[in-house]
Each structure stands twice: as structure tokens, then as C-alpha cells.
Amino acid sequence: MLSGIAVDTHCKRISNRIGLSKEKDPSKIEQDLLKQIDKSDYKDVNHLFIWHGRYTCKSQNPLCEKCTIKHMCSHYKNNV
Numbered sequence: 001m002l003s004g005i006a007v008d009t010h011c012k013r014i015s016n017r018i019g020l021s022k023e024k025d026p027s028k029i030e031q032d033l034l035k036q037i038d039k040s041d042y043k044d045v046n047h048l049f050i051w052h053g054r055y056t057c058k059s060q061n062p063l064c065e066k067c068t069i070k071h072m073c074s075h076y077k078n079n080v
């Protein structure tokens, strides 16, 4: 079983936008995520961030109105 979450560019951007972490440093973001995500889901987190970042929470133009997790997103609450 994996013991951590790899914080790549998608994971970093989405974690900051949603409000899962305010940190910029990947290792600090990982620590914030580890506290909020169930251990059994660690193995799926990176795939979810990659797919969500690629098709919905895009870097330049996130598709917030179509996003299925907008109800829990800080960016949506504060900026859309």
C-alpha cells in the first residue's frame, strides 16, 4: 500500500483551488491532503487529480459551471 500522495502540477493547482491546501510547497500540500483523504483512497488520488485537471479544472479556463464538485470548491464559492 502506498504511504503518500505524489503532488504534481495538477494535484497542486487543484488542491489550492478547491481549498484542500493553501500551501505552495508540494510536501506541505501532501501533508494537508493526507489529513483529509482516507488512506484507502491514496492509490486513486493522483489519477483523479490528473483527469479532473485535464478535462475540467484546467489550468487556464476551468469549467466550473460543469464541475461536479463545485459545491465543495473554494474557488467556485469565492470567484465564480
Ligand code: SF4
Residues within 6 Å of the ligand: 017, 018, 056, 057, 058, 062, 063, 064, 065, 067, 068, 069, 070, 073, 074, 075, 076
Ligand atoms: S469548481 Fe472550478 S476551480 Fe473548483 S474544482 Fe471545479 S473546475 Fe476547479
